[in-house]
Amino acid sequence: MKEKLPLDQDDIKKLKKHLIPMFIFPFFVIGIFGTFAYFFFSDFGDDQVVPYAFSGFALFFFGVIGYIIWTAIADLQRGFKFRIKGKITDKRLDIRRTGGTGTGGKSKTTRHYYLYIDNEEYTVDYREYTRVNVGAYVVMDKAPKSNLTLSLEITEAELTTEDKVLKEESNQEVFQFLKTDFPEVKFNEKDYEILMAGFKRYTVRKFIFMLPFLFIVFSLIYSDMIGFFIILFPIVIVPIIQAITILRKFTIYLKNRNYAHKKGIPAIVKDKLTVTSNRSKNKSQIITSSGSFEVGSYHYDKIASGDKIIIFKPKYGKNPLSIMTMDEEEVYIA
Incomplete structure (x- = not known):
């Protein structure tokens, strides 16, 4: 109005x-x-x-x-x-x-x-x-x-007295929901795919970051410029550290794959937003009590602020695999 x-x-x-x-x-x-x-x-x-x-x-x-x-x-x-x-x-x-x-x-x-x-x-x-x-x-x-x-x-002026009572009851229900302990669920084929895709994306990002340093190192070695290589030796530390992080990530990936179960974490949708740009595709994000996630536009429209959801994460690591709405529709986070 x-x-x-x-x-x-x-x-x-x-x-x-x-x-x-x-x-x-x-x-x-x-x-x-x-x-x-x-x-x-x-x-x-x-x-x-x-x-x-x-x-x-x-x-x-x-x-x-x-x-x-x-x-x-x-x-x-x-x-x-x-x-x-x-x-x-x-x-x-x-x-x-x-x-x-x-x-x-x-x-x-x-x-x-x-x-x-x-x-x-x-x-x-x-x-x-x-x-x-x-x-x-x-x-x-x-x-x-x-x-x-x-x-x-x-303002809450638009809410009637009945709405405010319902909101208070809803807040108590939300508090109880966040204390819920959900049992672990066995991986399905889609969970394995998402787990592997996440590891691949992480590895590609690290390799892209390492590429300039590796180019300088191999160029100096190939040109027999050992003196410069010794002076610039600290640049070798960067790809070594990145390689170690990739190895650690791979170890976590194997542990999650072998464990083959995911844990459901209760969360509340606190906010949501659309990110538009002239250089990249549009993103639809939901902000929850357990982090922010990108979802497709279809599920973005269906999920509302205040909704109760379950976030599924592997046993090891922090990256989620999927979220499930209260109508038991599971949305995978690619």
Whole structure:
């Protein structure tokens, strides 16, 4: 539910506080640009390409800052805000990576945070994003033009007295569930596959990390550059340590395979979120009282915050094999 309300004094203070760095920052940047221009532009002589490009970048930068300042001023002049009430139905973290292509290219990573209130998306800051979990009822005030979050409160006002009683009973039931001791279950064929896949992924990651060091070592040996090899001998320690960790992981894998049983650990789904990116596939994660796990989109939609689940782990090691929902559907973690 969205309603239009007048700004109060706290809202006005927050908008003005938001404006202060926007006014100060341009003067700081002007000083940097001016210094750069004074010391370096004279070196280009009659070549005007770099100064023009530099001026274009400066205009674009100040245009962005000017727009941000204008939106905040517009909110103050309009004098109203939007209040959104509802239930958090989902969360999304969007990761954008730019640059990084070519030799020596530098990459830049930006993160944007979104909350879905009754399935409608709203952008928020990291602080607001981490404060709430999926399933919570919230009241959020947003400035209409700058989209600044003026306040975000978690409330149970939407719950009736009967709902609150049921919630209290549910909390007691959850406490008892977390104390449940589940018996061990024998491996099936899928458990063996997931166990092997996990070991393979771990080994590949370690070998990729070792590759540059191994290349240097074998290059020095092949070129008979023993002197350099002695000087750079510490680089041999890295692949040795990685090889030891792989051997330890293989030992744990064999022990779990021979034991061939998994232990069920009770857990509660505390939160869930979707991670989107321009460089990798989307990920759907559930956050439980016993760790975070990636699941498929189908099961992500079925599992809700507050659900009771069973996490199956092998006897040795910490990596889970699967989770089971209360309708006894087992979801394997690839």
